[in-house]
Amino acid sequence: MESELPKSTVYFDGSCSLCRAEIGYYRRKDQDYALCFVDISETGAVPPEGVTQERAMKRFHVRASDGRVLSGAAAFVEVWTSLPRLRWAASAASLPGALIALEWGYRFFLPVRPFISRFFGRALRLEAIIGGAQRL
Numbered sequence: 001m002e003s004e005l006p007k008s009t010v011y012f013d014g015s016c017s018l019c020r021a022e023i024g025y026y027r028r029k030d031q032d033y034a035l036c037f038v039d040i041s042e043t044g045a046v047p048p049e050g051v052t053q054e055r056a057m058k059r060f061h062v063r064a065s066d067g068r069v070l071s072g073a074a075a076f077v078e079v080w081t082s083l084p085r086l087r088w089a090a091s092a093a094s095l096p097g098a099l100i101a102l103e104w105g106y107r108f109f110l111p112v113r114p115f116i117s118r119f120f121g122r123a124l125r126l127e128a129i130i131g132g133a134q135r136l
Contacts, residue, residue: 006065006066007033007035007036007065008036008063008065008079009048009062009063010023010035010036010075011038011040011048011060011061012037012039012040013039013040013056014041015057016113017117018113019117023037029083030083031084035079035083040053040057040061041057048063048069051069058110059071059072060072060076060106062075064078072107073103073106074099074103076093076106077094077099077102
């Protein structure tokens with residue numbers, strides 16, 4: 001029997017509505033089940049080796065199938081590489097200077113993520129309320 005190839009593991013902050021939406025998108029695109037997903041905000045969730053749970057909650061991490069622990073832009077590129085419909089983005093990230101620019105953008109985004117997430121969460125709740133009212 002042929003052994004299954006190791007999968008990359010995606011560690012995400014499930015308490016963040018924006019993060020949940022993005023991971024939901026990746027799950028829908030992962031038709032080959034190339035990725036495992038760990039909601040690091042859950043009680044008992046184990047972060048990747050060498051990363052505290054607090055740090056894992058603040059920054060996107062992936063343990064690649066070869067065991068490397070990646071974070072930030074490099075972690076996103078690992079996810080994109082695993083998803084056939086997003087491999088174009090991983091290829092674009094391999095252009096000279098692209099990964100550095102993506103990392104800078106990600107670092108700029110991190111401090112505002114809680115505000116965007118709250119706004120995004122409110123928008124989703126409002127959409128659910130409006131959608132429910134329209135069905136009545």
